[in-house]
Amino acid sequence: MSAFRSIEWLESGAVRMLDQRRLPLETVYHEYGAAVAVADAIRAMVIRGAPAIGAAAAYGLALTAVHTAVSDVVSLRAELADSAERLRRSRPTAVNLFGAIDRVMARALDDALATVAALQTAVLDEARAIAAEDVQTNRQIGLNALPLIPDTATIIHHCNTGSLATVDYGTALGIIRTAHEQGKKVHVLVDETRPRLQGGRLTAWELQQQGIPFQVIADGASGHFMRRRGVDLCVVGADRVAANGDTANKIGTYNLAVVAHENKVPFYVAAPLTTIDFATQTGDEIEIEERPSREITHIRDCQITPDGAEAANPAFDVTPAGYITAIITEKGVAYPPFAESLARLRGE
Amino acid sequence: MSAFRSIEWLESGAVRMLDQRRLPLETVYHEYGAAVAVADAIRAMVIRGAPAIGAAAAYGLALTAVHTAVSDVVSLRAELADSAERLRRSRPTAVNLFGAIDRVMARALDDALATVAALQTAVLDEARAIAAEDVQTNRQIGLNALPLIPDTATIIHHCNTGSLATVDYGTALGIIRTAHEQGKKVHVLVDETRPRLQGGRLTAWELQQQGIPFQVIADGASGHFMRRRGVDLCVVGADRVAANGDTANKIGTYNLAVVAHENKVPFYVAAPLTTIDFATQTGDEIEIEERPSREITHIRDCQITPDGAEAANPAFDVTPAGYITAIITEKGVAYPPFAESLARLRGE
Numbered sequence: 001m002s003a004f005r006s007i008e009w010l011e012s013g014a015v016r017m018l019d020q021r022r023l024p025l026e027t028v029y030h031e032y033g034a035a036v037a038v039a040d041a042i043r044a045m046v047i048r049g050a051p052a053i054g055a056a057a058a059y060g061l062a063l064t065a066v067h068t069a070v071s072d073v074v075s076l077r078a079e080l081a082d083s084a085e086r087l088r089r090s091r092p093t094a095v096n097l098f099g100a101i102d103r104v105m106a107r108a109l110d111d112a113l114a115t116v117a118a119l120q121t122a123v124l125d126e127a128r129a130i131a132a133e134d135v136q137t138n139r140q141i142g143l144n145a146l147p148l149i150p151d152t153a154t155i156i157h158h159c160n161t162g163s164l165a166t167v168d169y170g171t172a173l174g175i176i177r178t179a180h181e182q183g184k185k186v187h188v189l190v191d192e193t194r195p196r197l198q199g200g201r202l203t204a205w206e207l208q209q210q211g212i213p214f215q216v217i218a219d220g221a222s223g224h225f226m227r228r229r230g231v232d233l234c235v236v237g238a239d240r241v242a243a244n245g246d247t248a249n250k251i252g253t254y255n256l257a258v259v260a261h262e263n264k265v266p267f268y269v270a271a272p273l274t275t276i277d278f279a280t281q282t283g284d285e286i287e288i289e290e291r292p293s294r295e296i297t298h299i300r301d302c303q304i305t306p307d308g309a310e311a312a313n314p315a316f317d318v319t320p321a322g323y324i325t326a327i328i329t330e331k332g333v334a335y336p337p338f339a340e341s342l343a344r345l346r347g348e
Numbered sequence: 349m350s351a352f353r354s355i356e357w358l359e360s361g362a363v364r365m366l367d368q369r370r371l372p373l374e375t376v377y378h379e380y381g382a383a384v385a386v387a388d389a390i391r392a393m394v395i396r397g398a399p400a401i402g403a404a405a406a407y408g409l410a411l412t413a414v415h416t417a418v419s420d421v422v423s424l425r426a427e428l429a430d431s432a433e434r435l436r437r438s439r440p441t442a443v444n445l446f447g448a449i450d451r452v453m454a455r456a457l458d459d460a461l462a463t464v465a466a467l468q469t470a471v472l473d474e475a476r477a478i479a480a481e482d483v484q485t486n487r488q489i490g491l492n493a494l495p496l497i498p499d500t501a502t503i504i505h506h507c508n509t510g511s512l513a514t515v516d517y518g519t520a521l522g523i524i525r526t527a528h529e530q531g532k533k534v535h536v537l538v539d540e541t542r543p544r545l546q547g548g549r550l551t552a553w554e555l556q557q558q559g560i561p562f563q564v565i566a567d568g569a570s571g572h573f574m575r576r577r578g579v580d581l582c583v584v585g586a587d588r589v590a591a592n593g594d595t596a597n598k599i600g601t602y603n604l605a606v607v608a609h610e611n612k613v614p615f616y617v618a619a620p621l622t623t624i625d626f627a628t629q630t631g632d633e634i635e636i637e638e639r640p641s642r643e644i645t646h647i648r649d650c651q652i653t654p655d656g657a658e659a660a661n662p663a664f665d666v667t668p669a670g671y672i673t674a675i676i677t678e679k680g681v682a683y684p685p686f687a688e689s690l691a692r693l694r695g696e
Contacts, residue, residue, distance in 0.1 A: 024654035189660070192644065194542060194566040197652055200644070204657045215660040216644050216653055218542040220567040220600025224665035227602070228636070252568025254575070258610050259603050288576070296540065296548070296564050302650045304545055305564055306372035309552045312537070312563040317572035 003209070006052045006164050007059065009128065013066045015059045017047045020164055020198075024205040033067065035060035035083035042090035042097070045196065049165020050239045050275055051134045054096030057087040058127035061104045065123040073119050080108050080123070092287045093248055093316050094239040095277040100130050131167045137272040138169035140330040142178030145235075148268065148326070148333070149179040149186070153232040156222050156260075158191040159250035160202035161237035161270065171270040172235040173206060175328065180212045188214040189225055193250060195295040195313060219252045223259040234260045238271040238327075245321030245338025246283025247271075251314055257323035266325040273329050276342055283318035291315045351557070354400045354512050355407065357476065361414045363407045365395045368512055368546075372553040381415060383408035383431035390438035390445070393544065397513020398587045398623055399482045402444030405435040406475035409452045413471040421467050428456050428471070440635045441596055441664050442587040443625040448478050479515045485620040486517035488678040490526030493583075496616065496674070496681070497527040497534070501580040504570055504608075506539040507598035508550035509585035509618065519618040520583040521554060523676065528560045536562040537573055541600060543643040543661060567600045571607040582608045586619040586675075593669030593686025594631025595619075599662055605671035614673040621677050624690055631666035639663045 008016045010031065015038060019028040030046060032038050038060035042053050064083040070076050084101050091097065107126040113119045149155075155176060159165075162173030170177065180186050188207055192200035200216045207214045217225065225231055234256055240248040247253070247269050260267040280286060296311035297304060305311065327334040327341075331348055334341035356364045358379065363386060367376040378394060380386050386408035390401050412431040418424050432449050439445065455474040461467045497503075503524060507513075510521030518525065528534050536555055540548035548564045555562045565573065573579055582604055588596040595601070595617050608615040628634060644659035645652060653659065675682040675689075679696055682689035 025651060191568075192542070192652070194540070194568065200652045200657075201654075205654045208654055208657060213658075215658045217660050218567070218599060218644060220539075220542065220603050221660070221662060221665070223603040223606060224599060224636075224662055225660075227666075228662075251566060251572060255568050255571040255603055255607050258571060259606050262606050262610070288572075296566060299647045299652070300650050302648050303373060304540070304548045304647070306549075306553045306556055309548075309556060310561075310563045312565050312569070312573075314569060314572055314576075317569070318575075 004163065005168065006047060007055055007167060009059055009062065015056070015063060017041060017056070019046050020048055020202060021045060024201050033063060035064045036086050038063065039086045039090040049160060050094035050096040050237065051166040051171070051272065052164070053091065053094055054100035054274065055131045055134060055167045057097050058100040058104050058130045060087050061101065062124045062127040065120040068116065071116060073113060073116060076116055076119055077108055080105065091289055093289045096274050099274050103130065134167040134272070135169055137330040138166055138171055138174045141171055141270050141272065141328055142174040144330070144333055145175040145268070145270065145328045146178060146182060149184055150232050152185040153179065154187050154189065154230060156189045156191065156225070156231050156234040156256065157203060158199065158236045158253055158256055159193045160198035162203060162206040164202050164206060165237060171272065172237045173203065175235055175270050176212065177210055180210065186212060188212060189231065190214050190216045191219045191222060191252060191256065192216050193252060194219055198250065222256050223263070226259060226263040226265055231265050233266040233268060235268045235270055238269050238275050239316055240280070240286055241269065241271050241276045241327065242280045242283050242286065243278045243339055243342065244282050245324055245327060245336065245342065247319045247324060248283060248286045248288070248316050249319065251317050254317040254319045257319040261323045267323060269324050269327045271327055271329060273331060273346055276346070278346065283320060286318055288317065289315040352511065353516065355395060355404055355515060357407055357410065363404070363411060365389060365404070367394050368396055368550060369393060372549050381411060383412045384434055386411065387434045387438040397508060398442035398444040398585065399514040399620065400512070401439065401442055402448035402622065403479045403482060403515045405445050406448040406452050406478045408435050409449065410472045410475040413468040416464065419464060421461060421464055424464055424467055425456055428453065439637055441637045444622050447622050451478065482515040482620070483517055485678040486514055486519055486522045489519055489618050489620065489676055490522040492678070492681055493523040493616070493618065493676045494526060494530060497532055498580050500533040501527065502535050502537065502578060504537045504539065504573070504579050504582040504604065505551060506547065506584045506601055506604055507541045508546035510551060510554040512550050512554060513585065519620065520585045521551060523583055523618055524560065525558055528558065534560060536560060537579065538562050538564045539567045539570060539600060539604065540564050541598060542567055546598065570604050571611070574607060574611040574613050579613050581614040581616060583616045583618055586617050586623050587664055588628070588634050589617065589619050589624045589675065590628045590631050590634065591626045591687055591690065592630050593672055593675060593684065593690065595667045595672060596631060596634045596664050597667065599665050602665040602667045605667040609671045615671060617672050617675045619675055619677060621679060621694055624694070626694065631668060634666055636665070637663040
């Protein structure tokens, strides 16, 4: 387990999160006592990463349950529904957020839960289960990917998909970690991942803690390294995978996938089944969050662009399935055509 | 003409440069009185952009000539050769630097120059001619490109290629400026261009001054915009074009070219013939400058990565000719196969 946790439930009835905006230079934790505060934290990217924000939303609902002042289940369900709405509106792209909320709310609607105390326990248990399963899932993804990683591998990774992006262990970074722990000689080229620099700030930090060799690179340099140095594979996470395998992930992923394809470098998406959105048929339907221009015009408080310069800041892009070599899930590795292979894994 | 000059010769016998590291938030000029200081300024990127550093090197040699204490041409030629060596070592990739130095040195070797005074005048005149021709060349490039720009055009631009990158007017940015001045409705998506952010800092500044609409984007976002918004063309400059059209340019150019190719977006290289290196057959032979890691780990004084994090910082990449739709020079537009078309333009 990592020495740090992106998110934890405290027995006092609070949610504790590591502030990922302040990493790597400062390690700051916040505690939250209400769902609306958790929604704000998700929107502000105190916590980020699709599985992590799913767990955060689940815990946000647990806060509503645990701190309620009402004395009947109908009123508590109404409060939970209201919190669920606020949490759903925090960020639009990652399906895990909606999946976790839906799962907790489905549990809350169980007629067998006849008292507030029973409902509180059920909601908190469901949130804990979501968190625990995420860790288990991530470890399995790492094991399923192992045969795909050469004994000596130069790997390009984008954004952050590690213990910070999940409850623990990570997805794409979990694959890298598992390979390293199993004795493979991996070297990671870390896309710094503008604008929020989750690669340069967070992934570099995690790899450093795990003693895995890496170099941070500018996002635009990936193709150069593929041609001039040689890259064995790219591995990325996902925020939402459509039923056909089209994958929405941090902006810059699509560029990386196209360049990898052109250079015949395998391109893998690591995604728990909770990230696959079987209700969405193709990537064209996936909503791409637009975030504030300031993330482009400034880096922290350093202003980059001239006063008044305009910027455009889509936070995600969609990689069409045709550029993806395989999608690695906890149930196994899916190969094209993904509509069939993903559905088969889900069915198992 | 622009209100600012990247570089000027002052009659007092000094070279004045705008400090491009400080833009856009501060407009600071430096004056240089010796070639070695000019070489340092080129290396530190006080001035950057292939044509601009070519002019800087030529003026550096003029400083050596003008401030010499020797009284015979043989000694002055030796001093010039020494300065030329220092200037050649400032940065390895842009051919204009070497072309300008070679041109001034060839002029200096003219036996007809029998006195120090004559040699001083000749060297300074050659440097001035290099500078004046650059501006003329850039205007012509803009005119030659005009038929290629739709009346309404969304254009992706990389790095900075404007008045700051040249003596004035610019190459790829000059094309955009000409189109705008001729009444075309252009909108520029400005690759911010990590690590040095010449796009976000310098290109945004120049476009703002010229009243040309733009938005700064993260380098990794270009493909997303091509797919989701629609882009009419990409235009970039060049630091060195091989005889076969392979083009070395600011890191990130190759990624952009591959993504453009995949999306059937025309990809144009704007380059004066002084940027074509007919002695270099292919891009594989072009040396790619590696710059300090700090340009990746820090943005100005803001540290991004954890203490001790490693980074890799190639400053350029090579775009194979197959991804380039056309190379626009002052003598006309070259289409593939470039070995023939570029040679033909040179011959004219």
